[in-house]
Amino acid sequence: AQKITQTQPGMFVQEKEAVTLDCTYDTSDPSYGLFWYKQPSSGEMIFLIYQGSYDQQNATEGRYSLNFQKARKSANLVISASQLGDSAMYFCAMRGRAGGTSYGKLTFGQGTILTVHP
């Protein structure tokens, strides 16, 4: 069974500072993918960044980077230069493999609410 744990129910950061949102995972599957989604108060889920278990380098997308530590089974999201618009709920999710075909099922963590202060 797969499990994702986000231990920070809420985080606060000052505008323009960097913030790290924690995510640890558990799986016995050697091949998996890790995703981060952002959910603003409006409710839509916005895909931010992806890391494959065999990717050699940490993923980056603009101000988002994923600190992937495979041995520790952690996939923390780092947001640099925080903006007021970054205030939202953030979810970490994992996709495992089902035989030779990925149905793309995701297992989500509990989420972390990020508040950016001016």
Add this chain to the structure above:
Amino acid sequence: DVKVTQSSRYLVKRTGEKVFLECVQDMDHENMFWYRQDPGLGLRLIYFSYDVKMKEKGDIPEGYSVSREKKERFSLILESASTNQTSMYLCASSYLVRTGGQGAFGSSYNEQFFGPGTRLTVL
């Protein structure tokens, strides 16, 4: 742009009513998913479908059923709504990825695209 739409943003129903939540995607995705989102629990998978008329149970299928008669449409059905089904319901879709090996899967992208959600209240 991928678009996933859901029939209602807000819905209020009474206990015992039959409730239909509709989801439509316009990207010809094979996979479609229904999640419910509750505070402190994140998103939990109810059902998913990887082809027309195909369905698979997720982690919390009890009290729900689904229907997929056309590729673009995936319906979630609450046969007899109960107050503990008050929640936010999110639909998502993605391509079906067929992999030839661990390396290919590990590097495949294939994110899910989500609809705006339906906030259902059962009184």
